Amino acid sequence: MLLTMTALALAAQEPPKITITPTAEPHQIAIADGLLHHFDSNDDGKLDRSEALAMANATNEESKRRGGGSVSQAELAEGIDKMFAHDRNDDGLMTRGELIMLVATMPDHRGDQEAEQAAE
Numbered sequence: 001m002l003l004t005m006t007a008l009a010l011a012a013q014e015p016p017k018i019t020i021t022p023t024a025e026p027h028q029i030a031i032a033d034g035l036l037h038h039f040d041s042n043d044d045g046k047l048d049r050s051e052a053l054a055m056a057n058a059t060n061e062e063s064k065r066r067g068g069g070s071v072s073q074a075e076l077a078e079g080i081d082k083m084f085a086h087d088r089n090d091d092g093l094m095t096r097g098e099l100i101m102l103v104a105t106m107p108d109h110r111g112d113q114e115a116e117q118a119a120e
Ligand SMILES: [Ca+2]
Pocket: 039, 040, 041, 042, 043, 044, 045, 046, 047, 048, 051
């Protein structure tokens, strides 16, 4: 009975088209979509660990190209573990929603730059 009432109450609400965190901003959603677009190599709409590793390696190479530091394979693996800490249902796959949550919790580099400029 209680379950039925809960289900009815939920059904009465306007269902959101996609489940995203209310704190996610459009540019963060765009980042998550971009990651999927580039690194979802089997096109299932999710990132598995091998795809995440390809993503981490690409990010590392990009950082090297820009003259930034590179990280070791161990650090890459640690980064992927951190990423999959956001795998909410523990299925070993990062869905779009989970990626958006991940991006939303990452430091906003645009903000960082502004803060650095303000500090100068
Ligand atoms: Ca995939």
